[in-house]
Amino acid sequence: MSPKEATRIDITEATFKDPLEVIKNLSANFNISYTKVIQTYVMEDRIIDLVLEKEGSAYFKGKIVWIGNRKDDTEGTIFCVQTDSDLKKINPTAENTEKVILDKKKAIVRISTEAKAKCSVCGKNIEIFDDVAGCPLCEAKAHKDHLFDWIKMKNSCPVCKKRLSLSSTGQIIID
């Protein structure tokens, strides 16, 4: 392994799988302390930065505050990141992320983003900051609020047209 490879670790698969896999990678490479609160790993020191890049240039940077799993129980990791002005949730998925690299030398998680999926309701790109929801039958993806509004109005999926509704706990259910 060349020195360059040793300082850049590909954690794309870990990120798509589970926050625990991400924490394992971070713990193996940095002296971090965290507290596990239910399914969320809260950083005690915000020593790791997260940078979003598009075609090699950075367009977003912040400090990782916590790492958690998706509320809808699908696989994957959410990063909550503190910027100068606010907290942002980053949702890397196979549809918006090319690669997640751990830059060991600079203590940065670098996410190369690319919006590959379009919302099946509004037709716009699904970006990494967007909350995403999907049809449980055909797996069409959409901005979460757009899909929920659509289901409330039409009681169906915008793509496969099968009957859907929302449970009182905010899950999409098959009628």
Ligand SMILES: [Zn+2]
């Ligand atoms: Zn949309």
Ligand SMILES: [Zn+2]
């Ligand atoms: Zn559908």
